[in-house]
Amino acid sequence: MSTDPAPPFRPHSSHWGVFSAAMRDGELLVRPHPGDPDPNGIIDNFPAALRHPARIAQPMVRRGWLERGPGPDDRRGRDEFVPMEWNAVLDLLAGELRRVGMRHGAGAVFGGSYGWSSAGRFHHAQSQIHRFLNAAFGGYVASVNSYSSGAASVIVPHVLGNYEDLTKNNVTWDQVAQHSEVVLAFGGMALRNAMVAGGGISEHVERGAMETARARGCEFILVGPLRGDLPEESGAEWIPGIPGTDTALMLALVHTLVAEGRHDQAFLDRYTVGWPVFARYLLGEADGQPKDADWAARITGVPAEQIRALARRLQGRRVLITVAHALQRAEHGEQPVWMGAVLAAVLGQIGLPGGGYGYALGAIGYYGRRANAVPGPTLSQGRNRHGNFIPVARIADMLLNPGTEYRYNGQTRRYPEIRLVYWAGGNPFHHHQDLNRLRQAFARVDTLVVHELAWTATARHADIILPATMTLEREDIGYSSHDPLMVAMHRIVEPFGEARDDYDIFAELSRRLRVDEVFTEGRSSREWLRHLYARTEEALRAQGAPALDFDAFWEAGSLRLPQAPDDGGPWRAFREDPDANPLPTPSGKIEIFSETVAGFGEASCPGHPAWLPPEDVPAPATPLQLIANQPATRLHSQLDFGGHSAAAKHRGREVAMLHPADAEARGIADGDIIRLFNARGACLAAARVSPDIRPGVVQLPTGAWYDPENPEEDRPLCVHGNPNVLTRDVGTSALAQGCTGQLTVVEVERFTGNLPPIRAFEPPSAKPEA
Template sequence: MPESAAAEGNEQAETPFRPHTSHWGVFSARMVDGQLEVKPHAGDPDPNEIIQNFPAALRHRARIVQPMVRKSWLENGPGPDERRGRDEFVPVSWETALDLLGHELARVRDGSGPGAIFGGSYGWSSAGRFHHAQSQIHRFLNVACGGYVRSVTSYSSGSSQVLIPHIIGDHEGLTKRNVSWEQIAEHSEIVLAFGGMALKNSMVAGGSVSKHVERGAMQRAAERGCNFVLVSPLRSDLPDEANAEWLSCVPGSDTALMMGIVHTLVVEGRHDRAFLERYTSGWPIFERYLLGETDGQPKDAEWAAALTGVSAEEIVVLARRLAGKRALIVVSHSLQRAEHGEQPVWMGMVLAAALGQIGLPGGGYGYALGAIAYYGRRYNAVPIPTLSQGRNGVSDFIPVARIADMQLHPGETYRFNGESRTYPEIKLVYWAGGNPFHHHQDLNRLRKAFTRLDTLVVHELAWTATARHADVVLPCTMTLEREDIGANSNDPLLVPMHPIAPPYGEARDDYAIFADLAERLGARETFTEGRSVRQWLEHLYEQTRAGLAEKGLAAPNFNEFWKGEGYVLPQQPDDGGYLRAFRNDPAANPLPTPSGKLQIYSETIASFEEADCPGHPTWLGPVYVPDKSTPFVLISNQPRTRLHSQLDFGGHSVASKLKGREVATMHHDDAAERGISEGDIIRLSNERGACLAGVTLSDGIRHGVIQLATGAWYDPADPNEEKPLCVHGNPNVLTRDIGTSALAQGCTGQLTTVQVERFDDNLPEIRAFDPPA
C-alpha cells in the first residue's frame, strides 16, 4: 500500500463515527479532512436519505456568520416598517446585539406587558430534547418576560386537533396509540387510504426515529393478502410495496366518496347496526341526511360519482368489498389541510363506525396513520428527557395558522372552537425554531403582516426568508455543533448526541443566547438554575433513569449512557389504546365525549351554529373551483428530500431540483396541450402571486392537477414589488390564507387553483441561499 494511502487509512481509523440523531433518522457522523461524513443507524431497515443533506449544509454559505441588525431598525429604532425583507443588515458584536435586544424586550414588557410579545416557534428545529428551540424560547419568555402570547394546534393537523376531541376524544391517543403497523402486517384484510400513506411523510418524526418500519409493514401485509386501496389524485401516495389499487379522485372530494360508500352500505343492509347502536351517538340524525330526507338529495353512489370522478359502479363495488372484512379506514392529514377540512376527518370515523371495525386489531379508524413516523407505534414505558418551560403568565393565544391575521387585524374578533376571541395587539415577535415563510400561506400577505410589528427577532442557523425579514438576527448552532440527548416517546432508542464539528462562525446555542439575555433582564439564575449544558443533560437524563429504576430495570448512569451508542428503552404493549378498551367495555371505558360514545352528531358543535361546520358530517363544496383563469388544482404537499424547508440548501435537497428550482409534476396530456415538455421551466400563477418551477411529466397524477411540494426557500425576483415572482418554486405564494372553518381555523395550504404556462423568458438568478447585503 502506498505510504499516503496508509496514512489516510490511519487518520480515518483514528476518527471514529459518533452517534447523533435527527427528526428523519438516527445516524452517526465524523469529520475527516474538514469534511463531514454520515452513515445511517445500523438497525434501521429503511434509512432515510435526508441525512445526506448534512455534509453540504454544515459549512454552507447560507449559514449566518455573526449577529446582524437590520439597518433601518438600528438607525431609527423599533416600529412598523415597509422595508422589512428588503433592507440591508449591519453586522454587530454579540454584546451589542444582546444589549439592544435586552433593552427592547424590557421596553415592550414594561410598557405594553408580556401580552404584546408573541413567542413564535414550531418545534421542528432540533431533535435534541434540551436544545429544543420551542422549549428554550418559551422557558425564556416565561421566566424573563412574564409570559407571551402563544399559538395552539399545528399547520399539519389544525383542523383535526380541534374536531377530534368533540367526536372521538383524545387526538393523541387516536393517532399514536390505536392501530399499529404491527397490527396491519398481521390482521388487516383491506386498507382504504384516503390521501394515502406516503413514505416521504412517515420518514420523519419529532425528536428521533431509529427504525423506519412502514414500508416493511405494508409489504408484509400485502404478501399476506391484505388489499390496499388508494384514494388520491397522486398514485405515489402509497409505496409500490403495498401493491395498491388506485382510485384517482377529484382533489377535495373525499367526503362525498365516503358518503357514497356509506349510503350503499345502508341501502343494501350491509352496515353494522349493532355497532352503531351500542357505540355511537347521533346516527339516526346523520342517516336522515345521508338518505336525503332532510335536504332532498340522497348521498348515493351516483351523486358521489359526479363529484369525485370515481364511477358509481366502482363506489358500489368498493362498499361491498369493505363490508364484513377486517377493514381499516385511513384519512391523511392532507385532507384536513383544505377548506372544510373537518368534514373528511369526521366522515372517515362515520365510515369506520358503519363498518363496525373500530377498536379491532388492524381495523377501524387509523386517522393520520403514515403522516409521521411516531404514529402507529408503541409508547415508551418510561419518560424521555423533557425541559420544563415554566408557567406562562399570559392566557391569550391564537390558532397557529392565523399569525398573519393577528398582525393585520389587532383588536378584531374571530371565531374559534365555539368562542368569539379577539386578536391581541403584538409589538414584538420572537421566533426561535421554525420558518413561517415555509409553513404559512399567501406569503405576500405574510410579508405585509410582518411590516406592522415594532420588532421581529429571529434565532436561525441560515438565511431563511424569515431571517431576512427580521430586525435582529442571532446565529445559532446546528445540532451537529452541540451535545444533546435525542429521544421520541414512540421510539425506544435514547441517543447521546455528540458534537461533531465546532460552531460555524460566531454561532451560539439557543441556551447560551437566552441565558445572556436573561441576565440583562435580571433572570439569569432563574432561567439557568445554575446549570451548564452538560449539567442540564445529566439532570434531564435522570427523569429516564429514575423511570427505569422504578420498574426494576437496568438504569445506567449518565456517563455510561454517554459513552454508548444509545440505550433501548422498554415499550408498552400494542394494546389498541383507549378505542380498544372502549370497544371491549363501553360502560367501563367511555370515550371523553359528551355521550361517552363516538359522536356522529355533536350537539356541542351544532350549538356553535357555524355555517361552515354543522353538527354532523356534511358535504360542503370546495371553494377552490377551477375556472378559465386558473384551470388547474394545485396540490401543495410535503417534500421527499427534506423535512419541510429544513436544509433546503443541503446536497440531497439541491440534487432533486431542476435548474436549481423545485420540481412540479403534471400529467403528460395536460403538458402537451400547453406545449410543455419534460425538464421545462413553468410559471404557476393566480391572483395571490406567481412562482417558477421545473416540471416532470407522469401518468401517476390526475388530469387537471399539478403537484408542487412545499419547502423551497422563498426567493422573490424583486422584493420591492408588491407580488414578486418567486423564482425558486415556493407554492405558498399561491395558497390561500383562510381557515378551514370557524370551528378550527386550521391551515388550508394543501389545495388551491392556478394557471400553468411554459416560461420562455430569461431565467432569473436564484439567490435564496446567498447571504443578504
C-alpha cells in the same frame, strides 16, 4: 490519500433518523443507524449544509431598525444588515425587550416557534424560547395546534376523544402487517411523511409492514390524485378522485352500505350517538338529496358503479380506514376527519386489531408504533400566566387585524396588538400561506427577532438576527415517545462562525433582564442534560429495568427503552367495555352527531359530517388544482441547501408534476421551466410530466426557500418554486381555523423569458455601521 487514522463515528439523531457522524479531512461523513431497515436519505443533507455559505456567521441588525428604531417598516425583507458583536447586540435586544415589556406588557409579545428545529429534547427551540418568555415577561401570546393537523386537533376531541390516543395509541404497523385485510387510504400514506418523527426515529418500518401485509393477502386501496402516495410495495389499487372531494366519496360508500343492509347497526347502537340525525341527512330525508353513489360521482369524478363495488368489498372483512393529514389541510378540513370515523363505525371495525380508524397513520413516523413505557428527558417551558393565544395558521390575520374579533372552537376571540415577534425554531415563510400577505403582516410590528442557523426568508425579514448552532454543533439527548432508542447526541463539530446555542443566548439575555435564576436554575447545558436524563433513569430503576447512569449512557451512545404492549390502547378497551372505558367525549361514545358542535352554530362546520362545497374551485383563469404537499428530500424547508435536497431539483428549481394531457395542451415538455400563477402570486418550477397524477392537477411540494426576483414589488415572482406564494390564507372553518395550504387553483404556462438566477442561499448585503 489521507494518512490520518479512521475518524471516530459518534452517535447523533435527527427528526428523520438516528445516525452517526465524523469529520475527516474537513469533510462530514454520515451513516445511518445500523438497525434501521429503511434509512432516510435526508441525513445526506448534512455534509453540504454544515459549512454552506447560507449559514449565518455573526449577529446582524437590520440597518433601518438600527437607524430609525423600532416600528412598522415595509423595508423588512429588502434592507441591508449591519454586523454586530455579541455583547452589543444582546444589550440592544435586552433594551428592546424591557421597552416592550414596560410599555405594552406580555400581551404585546408573540412567541413564535414550530418545534421541528432539533430532535434533541433540551435544545428544543420551542421549549427554549417559551421558557425564556415565561421567565422574562410572565407569559406571551402563544399559538395552538399545528399547520399539519389544525382542523383535526380541534374536531377530534369533540367527537372521538383524545387526539393523541387516536393517532399514537391505536392501530400499529405490526397490526397492519398481521391482521388487516383491506386498508382504504384516503390521501394515502406516503413514505416521505412517515420518514420523519419528532425527537428522532431509529427504525423506519412502514415500507416493510405494507410489504408483509400485501404478501399475506391484504389489499391496499389508495384514494387520491397522486399514485405515489402509497409505495410500490403495497401493490395499491389507485382511485384518482378529484382533490378535496373525499367526504363526498365516504358519504356515498356509507349510503351504499346502509341502503343494501351491509352496515353494522349493532355497533352503531352500542358505541355511537347521533346516528339517526346523521342518517336523515345521508338518506336525503333532511335536504331532499340522498348522498348516493350517483350524487358522489358528479362531485368526485369516481364512477358510481365503482363506488358501489368498493363499498360491497368492505363488508365482512378486517378493514382499516385511514385519512391523511393532507385532507384536512383544505377548506372544511374537519369533515373528512369526522366522516372517516363514521365510515369505520358503520363497518363496525373500530377497536379490532388492524381494523377500524387509523387517522393520520403514515403521516408521521411515531404514529402506528408502540409507546415507550418510561418518560423521556423533556425541558419544562414554565408557566404562561398571560394565557392568550391564536390558532397557529392565523398569524398574518393577527398582525394585520389587531383588535378584530374572530371565531375559534365555539368562542368569539379578539386578535391582540403585537409589538414584538420573537422567533426561534421554524420558518413561517415555509409553513404559512399567501407569502405576499405574510410579508405585509411582518411589516406591521415594531421588532422581529430571529434565532436562525441560515439565511431563510424569515431571517431576511428580521430586525435582529442571532446566529444559532446546528444540531451537529452541540450535545443533546434524542428521544421520541414512540421510538425505543434514546440517543446520546454527541457534538460532531465546533460551531460555525460565532453561532451560539439558543440556551446560551437566552441565558445571557435572562442575565441582563435579571431572570437568569428562573431560566437557567444555575445549570450549564451539560448539567441540564444530566438533570433531564435522571427522570428516565429513575423510571427505569423503579420498573426494575436495566438502567445506565448518565456517564455510562453517554459513553454507550444510546439506551434501548422498554415499551408498552401493543394492546390497541384506549380504543380496544372502549370496544371491549364502553361503559367501563368510555371515550373522553361528552357522551363517552363516538359522536356521529355532536350537540356541542351543533351548538356553536357554525355554518362552516355543522353538527354532523357533511359535504360542504369549497369556494376555491377551478375556473377559466385558473383551471388546474394545485397540491402543495410535503417534500421528500428535506423536512419542511430545513436544509434546503443540503446535497440531498439540491440533487432533486432541476436547473436549481423545485420540480412540479403535471399530467401529460395538461402538459401537451400548454406546450410543456418534461424538464421545461414553467410558471405557476394565480391572483395571489407566481413562481417558477421545473416540469415533470407523468401519468402518475390525475389530469387537471399539478403538484408542487413545499419547502423551496422563498426567493423573490424583485423584492421591491408587491407580488414578486418566486424564482425557486415556493408554492405558498399561491396558496390561500384562510381558515378551514370557524371551528378550527386550521391551515388550508394543501389545495388551491392555478394556471401553468411554459416560461420563455430570461431565466432569473436563484439567490435564496446567498447572504443578503451586510455592511458595517458607518
